[in-house]
Amino acid sequence: MSRPPDRREVGVATAQAGAVGPPSPVSRASGRGGLADSARRAGARPREDGSAVAPPRSAQPRRVVRVALAVAVLAALVGSAVVAVRTPPPGPAPQAAPAVVPPVLFDPVAPAPQPAAAVATATTLDVPRLQISRSSLTELGVDDAGVLIPPSSIAVAGWFTGSAVPGEVGPTVIAGHVDSYEGPGIFYRLDTLRPGDLVTVGRSDGVAIRYRVTDVVSVPKDAFPTRQVYGPTPGPELRLITCGGEFDHSARRYLRNVVVSAVYADAS
Amino acid sequence: MTMLRRVLILVAAVGAALGLVLAAAAPAMAADQAYLRLAHLSPDTPKVDVYVASVADPGNSIVVPGVGYGAVSPYRPVAPGSYVVSMRAAGASKDSPPVISTTVDAKAGQAYTVAGTGLSASLGLTVLNDQLDLPPAGKAAVRCINGAVSASAVDIGQADKQPWATGVKFATTTPYTDVNAGTWTLRVTAPGKPPVDLPVTVDQNSTYSVVLLDKKGAFSAQIIRDSAGSQVAPVGGVETGFGGTAPDPLALLAFGTAAVALGAVAAPTAVRLVAGVRRARTR
Secondary structure (H helix, E strand, O other), X not given: OOOOOOOOOOOOXXXXXXXXXXXXXXXXXXXXXXXHHHHHHOOOOOXXXXXXXXOOOOOOOHHHHHHHHHHHHHHHHHHHHOOOOOOOOOOOOOOOOOOOOOOOOOOOOOOOXXXXXXXXXXXXXXXXXXXXXXXXXXXXXXXXXXXXXXXXXXXXXXXEOOOOOOOOOEEEEEEOOOEOXXXXXXXXXXXXXXXXXXXXXXXXXXXXXXXXXXXXXXXXXXXXXXXXXXXXXXXXXXXXXXXXXXXXXXXXXXXXXXXXXXXXXXXX | OOHXXXXXXXXXXXXXXXXXXXXXXXXXXXXXXXXXXXXXXXXXXXXXXXXXXXXXXXXXXXXXXXXXXXXXXXXXXXXXXEEEEEEEEOOOOOOOOOOEEEEEEEOOOOEEEEEEEOOHHHOEEEEEEEOOOOOOOOEEEEEEEEEOOOOOEEEEEEOOOOOOEEEEEOOOEOOOEEEEOEEEEEEEEOOOOOOEEEEEEEOOOEXXXXXXXXXXOEEEEEEEEEEEOOOOOOOOOOOOXXXXXXXXXXXXXXXXXXXXXXXXXXXXXXXXXXXXXXXXXXX
């Protein structure tokens, strides 16, 4: 394996006679594994939508009865209109934490990105923990002000075409809606991803690039970490973005973004 | 206590709980990932075996055999932590004392090049912190690593322009400089030598190292991409939500108002009901 870090590289061009030796072979040592195991464990968690308050049945003091009755009648009347309260993201995952795939040291297999065909694009997304399977990706660009235009549908995520082709060195950026005016979008539970979770992005040339989640953060939109999201990376990385935090009802927008970062795991 | 007050207290308590949980779910930005790469830039040092061992996990140790002058490995993702990098003569026993070794404290979100530098007699292992900052729009960041003893001090820059670094000595590395993205000619000049021109194409938001090597008594230049960013870095965050699943204060207010209204209607009924039940029980 003596492939340069990435095909898009300017090339190991030599000014004078001939090329300098290729990058050194790198050792094949390694302890991989655990990927499949982790994938298995990365099943989705049950959704915890807010739901109507169940009125207590037993009612000795009349105050309680009054409240209970009022609430019960209310719940029945107002129904689903009121109770779409988004469950806040749990702190640590309540169930057993998924096995974290340890980064592999100098594994020749792991970081050797598949050279992307020049025309390759990101076409599908798999996020086992969110039960997203072979979901098609749209393509995203920026508007005149340079702001990323989100997908037009809340049901699919989009690949920012100005970001790296999956598997190439650099950040591949995918954004999806957390919700619509009425209910959850494709990235509704994005904030429940945990380090070690696996995410696969399929390319138009049939190659699938798998990434391993390294962190999940909530960041204020007015202090968006552009460098961490779009800045240079030495290897192929992935960013998944959606909205989160407080919803500003007057501006009709969420005040924060949830950003998931992931690094190259393997390709198939 | 009025019904309204009770509802408001309930709303406040739920709000506070939400706030607490949200605060707890917003950790600092920190990837659990660092990158490491190895280079052999000592012109008169024969091939070496490079050992990289994790201090925290000594079992997680690898050998890169037969690394020769001029080799720059691809980056490898590693867990953040301390790594001992050692060089032994190619083929030497792993139990023999290393020719040289150093410790790299690899921090999350950072990238490092560990290079054997200098002449063999004074061989050193240099740890370079590789820049991952986003260059200004339209710019790439380039630095020079001088591994050519035949070019003991060089000037480097875009041909026909002021060099961006001068007097770059053998076995030293310049900081990154922002340069225009695009295709142009890189020129390296050393006293008493013909200038070396290298046509390059550099992408904006990417970082590069120009590595100078001895080549048959002269020196040569090669450019390696260190890292690549998004070709375009969008401005600010992303609007990816319409609020349909957000807690709606208007709805909550409606809830409260409705609760009061209903309470007013339901209370007498409830009272009658309860009274009825009590009467029934006492009978």
